[in-house]
Amino acid sequence: MNKLTIYIDMDGVVADFDKAAREHPDFGKKGFRPDLTLDFTKLEPIEGAIESVNALVKEGHDVLFASTAPWDYPQSWAQKRIWIAKYFPKMRKKLILTARKDLLIGDILIDDHAWNGAKEFTGQWFHFGKDGMDWKYIMETIKSIMTVGKVWIKEDTLSETGVKVTEGFLSHNLRKSKNSNTSRGDYVLDN
Numbered sequence: 001m002n003k004l005t006i007y008i009d010m011d012g013v014v015a016d017f018d019k020a021a022r023e024h025p026d027f028g029k030k031g032f033r034p035d036l037t038l039d040f041t042k043l044e045p046i047e048g049a050i051e052s053v054n055a056l057v058k059e060g061h062d063v064l065f066a067s068t069a070p071w072d073y074p075q076s077w078a079q080k081r082i083w084i085a086k087y088f089p090k091m092r093k094k095l096i097l098t099a100r101k102d103l104l105i106g107d108i109l110i111d112d113h114a115w116n117g118a119k120e121f122t123g124q125w126f127h128f129g130k131d132g133m134d135w136k137y138i139m140e141t142i143k144s145i146m147t148v149g150k151v152w153i154k155e156d157t158l159s160e161t162g163v164k165v166t167e168g169f170l171s172h173n174l175r176k177s178k179n180s181n182t183s184r185g186d187y188v189l190d191n
Contacts, residue, residue, distance in 0.1 A: 003060045004142070005106030005123075007096070010067035010080055012112035013128045014053060014087070015043035035070045040079035045087055048135035053088065055139065059146075064094045066101055066109065068116045110138060 011017035020043050021027060021034035056063050065084055069076045077097055085092035101109060102117030111118040112129040119125060126133055126141070133141070 003062055004108060004145070005062045005064075006056060006142075007064050007066040007101070007104050007106055007109045007111075007121075008053065009109075009111040009113075009118075009128070010065055010083070010095075011040075011043070012046075013110055014046055014049040014065070015040070015083060016046050017043060019044060035076075036073045040076050041082045041086070043083060046135070050087055052135040052139050053091075056142070057091070061142075062106075063091070064096055064106075065091070066096045066098060066104055066111075068099050068101075069097045071099070108142070 008014060017034070017038070020038050024032070024034060024037065026032040026037065027034075053063060065088075067080055069080055080097065081092070081095055084095050088094075096104070098104070099116050101111065102120035102122070104121060105123075106121075107123045108126055109118055109121040109123060110126045110128050110133075112127070112132070114125070114127070126138055128134070128138070
């Protein structure tokens with residue numbers, strides 16, 4: 001396998017949204033909505049994020065940012081784009097703003113929340129943050145995946161005995177073809 005397609009959420013994964021919210025003068029006040037108040041261009045990078053993302057790109061992976069911008073704060077869309085251009089200038093055109101991450105096609109989604117389709121992402125969702133993985137763990141996991149040369153995606157099927165099983169380590173470009181006469185367990189390249 002040459003590369004993985006990796007989507008990375010912005011807020012809480014590469015940009016420290018929580019720190020900016022805690023430092024805001026209105027933090028703790030009733031009705032404070034940091035997502036509708038903060039200037040996303042001023043968020044600090046999360047420790048290890050810049051180095052990790054750059055390493056993934058250098059290793060040849062197709063890395064894109066997939067973030068959900070607040071719909072009632074349209075300035076945030078431009079602010080997120082500016083933030084990416086500031087910290088990842090060569091990746092400024094690799095930002096996808098969406099509330100439907102389950103529609104993305106790829107191998108890995110690194111996101112700190114299960115919202116906006118992250119849990120339903122067709123590849124593997126890496127849960128980032130205090131209740132999940134950190135950058136060091138993510139990088140070690142991706143290195144392990146590349147060592148075996150395959151990617152684990154969620155693919156539920158029935159075994160010969162009718163028991164539901166999850167198949168693992170299947171590249172994202174290998175899918176059961178919806179338009180072919182392949183039997184269960186047969187895969188075709190779909191690229």
